[in-house]
Amino acid sequence: DTEVTQTPKHLVMGMTNKKSLKCEQHMGHRAMYWYKQKAKKPPELMFVYSYEKLSINESVPSRFSPECPNSSLLNLHLHALQPEDSALYLCASSQTGTRNEQFFGPGTRLTVL
Amino acid sequence: QQQVKQSPQSLIVQKGGISIINCAYENTAFDYFPWYQQFPGKGPALLIAIRPDVSEKKEGRFTISFNKSAKQFSLHIMDSQPGDSATYFCAASMLSGTASKLTFGTGTRLQVTL
Numbered sequence: 001d002t003e004v005t006q007t008p009k010h011l012v013m014g015m016t017n018k019k020s021l022k023c024e025q026h027m028g029h030r031a032m033y034w035y036k037q038k039a040k041k042p043p044e045l046m047f048v049y050s051y052e053k054l055s056i057n058e059s060v061p062s063r064f065s066p067e068c069p070n071s072s073l074l075n076l077h078l079h080a081l082q083p084e085d086s087a088l089y090l091c092a093s094s095q096t097g098t099r100n101e102q103f104f105g106p107g108t109r110l111t112v113l
Numbered sequence: 114q115q116q117v118k119q120s121p122q123s124l125i126v127q128k129g130g131i132s133i134i135n136c137a138y139e140n141t142a143f144d145y146f147p148w149y150q151q152f153p154g155k156g157p158a159l160l161i162a163i164r165p166d167v168s169e170k171k172e173g174r175f176t177i178s179f180n181k182s183a184k185q186f187s188l189h190i191m192d193s194q195p196g197d198s199a200t201y202f203c204a205a206s207m208l209s210g211t212a213s214k215l216t217f218g219t220g221t222r223l224q225v226t227l
Contacts, residue, residue: 031212042217098208099145104156
């Protein structure tokens with residue numbers, strides 16, 4: 001199984017809502033990533049978890065809160081988002097260490113009204 | 114120093130032609146150079162990757178050429194097909210803690226015409 005799954009596929013939320021994005025992988029990877037991708041732009045790294053611990057936070061606003069409950073799951077909790085946060089949110093996973101492929105999920109298309 | 118520069122921004126190639134996309138980097142700490150293909154509404158998928166101690170890698174119709182001294186690498190798609198129409202991202206990876214950190218190029222939108 002070389003698949004990363006993400007739910008939901010689409011999410012529309014108001015600026016006062018709280019919602020969560022979910023990501024799951026069963027490849028035994030111990031590194032998991034959240035990226036944000038705006039239209040016609042490359043993915044931008046947000047967070048990296050390694051061995052279920054947050055290892056990189058790319059100065060992401062606190063309205064985005066990641067969580068790694070176990071080695072297969074990664075969540076992104078959203079609260080008080082702004083319209084400019086509308087984007088495709090991608091999850092990826094990889095083996096730890098160097099020179100390892102990152103496998104991406106299909107993404108969640110988020111619209112903030 | 115973290116940037117990866119990619120060109121061209123867009124490319125139109127006739128079916129059967131060769132598509133060439135170029136990338137350049139500055140940081141010599143990068144140690145792995147993958148190319149990703151992304152279709153609209155989908156996540157990026159790894160196409161082919163190369164290590165800096167190799168000058169060329171070929172997988173089917175896709176070839177990476179790597180010039181370590183010039184800090185440049187390129188993707189060649191031979192016999193381009195309409196199904197290859199997608200956005201292509203080069204990337205450079207380095208170890209950050211125990212995980213790999215990818216820096217993406219700006220992307221190339223490839224259109225293969227009949």
